[in-house]
Amino acid sequence: MPIEYLGLSEINGPLVVLEDVKNASFDEIVEFRMDGGERKLGRIIEIYEDKAVIQVFEGTDNMSLQNTHTKLTGHPMEVDLSPEILGRTFNGIGKVIDGLGPISPETRRNVNGLPLNPVTREYPRNYIRTGISAIDGLTTLIRGQKLPIFSGNGLPHDQLAAQIVQQASLGGEGDEKFAIVFAAMGVKYDVADFFRRTFEESGVSDHVVMYLNLANDPVVERLITPKVALTAAEYLAFEKGMHILVILTDITSFAEAMREVSSSKGEIPSRKGYPGYLYSELATLYERAGIVRGVEGSVTQIPILTMPGDDITHPIPDLTGYITEGQIVLDRSLHGQSIYPPINVLPSLSRLMKDGIGAGYTRADHQDVANQLFSCYAKVGDARALASVIGEDELSPLDKKYLEFGNAFEHRFVGQDPTENRTMEQTLDLGWELLRMLPREELDRIDTKILDQYYQAADAE
Numbered sequence: 001m002p003i004e005y006l007g008l009s010e011i012n013g014p015l016v017v018l019e020d021v022k023n024a025s026f027d028e029i030v031e032f033r034m035d036g037g038e039r040k041l042g043r044i045i046e047i048y049e050d051k052a053v054i055q056v057f058e059g060t061d062n063m064s065l066q067n068t069h070t071k072l073t074g075h076p077m078e079v080d081l082s083p084e085i086l087g088r089t090f091n092g093i094g095k096v097i098d099g100l101g102p103i104s105p106e107t108r109r110n111v112n113g114l115p116l117n118p119v120t121r122e123y124p125r126n127y128i129r130t131g132i133s134a135i136d137g138l139t140t141l142i143r144g145q146k147l148p149i150f151s152g153n154g155l156p157h158d159q160l161a162a163q164i165v166q167q168a169s170l171g172g173e174g175d176e177k178f179a180i181v182f183a184a185m186g187v188k189y190d191v192a193d194f195f196r197r198t199f200e201e202s203g204v205s206d207h208v209v210m211y212l213n214l215a216n217d218p219v220v221e222r223l224i225t226p227k228v229a230l231t232a233a234e235y236l237a238f239e240k241g242m243h244i245l246v247i248l249t250d251i252t253s254f255a256e257a258m259r260e261v262s263s264s265k266g267e268i269p270s271r272k273g274y275p276g277y278l279y280s281e282l283a284t285l286y287e288r289a290g291i292v293r294g295v296e297g298s299v300t301q302i303p304i305l306t307m308p309g310d311d312i313t314h315p316i317p318d319l320t321g322y323i324t325e326g327q328i329v330l331d332r333s334l335h336g337q338s339i340y341p342p343i344n345v346l347p348s349l350s351r352l353m354k355d356g357i358g359a360g361y362t363r364a365d366h367q368d369v370a371n372q373l374f375s376c377y378a379k380v381g382d383a384r385a386l387a388s389v390i391g392e393d394e395l396s397p398l399d400k401k402y403l404e405f406g407n408a409f410e411h412r413f414v415g416q417d418p419t420e421n422r423t424m425e426q427t428l429d430l431g432w433e434l435l436r437m438l439p440r441e442e443l444d445r446i447d448t449k450i451l452d453q454y455y456q457a458a459d460a461e
Contacts, residue, residue, distance in 0.1 A: 008064075027044060131422050137428065140350055252308070
């Protein structure tokens with residue numbers, strides 16, 4: 001029979017201290033009961049001799065040192081799961097908030113997940129189509145990959161995330177099951193309402209699981225939300241054989257919550273005031289993506305983070321870049337030109353792209369087209385720099401062609417309508433259409449046979 005403790009030793013922000021604790025364990029869930037019958041949950045985050053430091057998920061409002069009853073549950077944070085979670089909306093700790101009644105749980109799972117033996121991992125292959133040319137064509141998302149979006153305050157990352165949820169699908173015409181787990185941390189109410197309304201109106205809600213932690217929700221809940229979402233994703237992928245795309249927005253809010261709780265605990269800060277274990281905490285989230293050998297499903301992640309001050313060397317994007325397999329970078333200058341999505345393709349990359357595209361996956365010319373578009377767009381920067389010095393009229397005819405190509409590339413290939421869902425064929429054909437604006441001898445990154453097949457197609461037409 002669990003022991004119930006009366007009273008607390010200390011209350012400090014979202015943390016409380018309980019003394020004379022017996023048989024407590026790290027990460028154990030604690031139940032609080034206050035006068036009036038109000039109940040709250042907490043998690044033990046530190047144990048020192050007979051003292052336990054507990055994070056209170058719902059915040060410490062209405063809790064007192066004298067009249068709070070505390071009971072240790074003997075188990076870590078768990079979440080109810082069943083196939084019924086598809087199409088439902090939950091709060092940050094997995095409680096239903098859509099007014100449609102509780103789910104009938106098939107199982108309960110520890111939100112911290114289980115360590116995945118690296119030997120059982122399978123190398124990511126095949127791709128997930130987003131319908132966005134700059135991603136599908138140049139930084140292809142591979143099943144089982146973790147590919148973050150680096151954004152900034154005021155950039156349309158929320159709109160991009162919603163578009164990806166609406167349009168994402170598995171490449172090919174197979175009958176494999178696909179679903180999306182969407183987790184929002186620290187978002188304002190109007191942003192949460194935008195996501196909910198957009199998914200309902202576009203008819204994709206039935207294969208989306210939403211976990212929403214609002215800006216006015218307790219900061220401690222923010223630390224649990226991505227873990228709850230990833231636990232649901234692992235359940236659907238590895239037990240129900242589905243291919244799951246997890247979108248986490250905004251990882252910066254998660255890191256800020258970690259910094260706030262760390263400060264409350266009196267820990268010595270590291271870079272920019274973040275705790276020294278920021279790297280390991282981010283890694284525990286990102287490394288839950290992947291494919292397990294012998295299991296049908298997969299977990300693919302798109303974490304979204306806003307770079308404070310647009311600084312890509314800030315600890316959050318910096319550490320994220322070490323752990324993940326590439327990044328998609330949104331650019332403020334492109335956004336200023338009303339180009340949507342404002343993806344800057346030059347610093348963007350997908351390290352696993354080469355293994356999930358080409359013959360048998362997308363199209364045989366995919367890698368060559370991507371390489372050539374990158375190369376030509378890099379030369380556009382040189383031509384623009386030269387034009388700013390000597391004037392556009394003094395440029396050589398070739399440099400003028402590069403300027404023309406760069407403008408068309410940004411507005412037609414990178415830029416597309418928020419409701420436009422391009423197939424991989426349309427994306428690659430558009431790439432060739434742009435490359436034909438340049439002389440054939442400039443296309444030095446493409447195999448001659450492929451060049452003969454596709455470059456001459458325009459002449460044949």
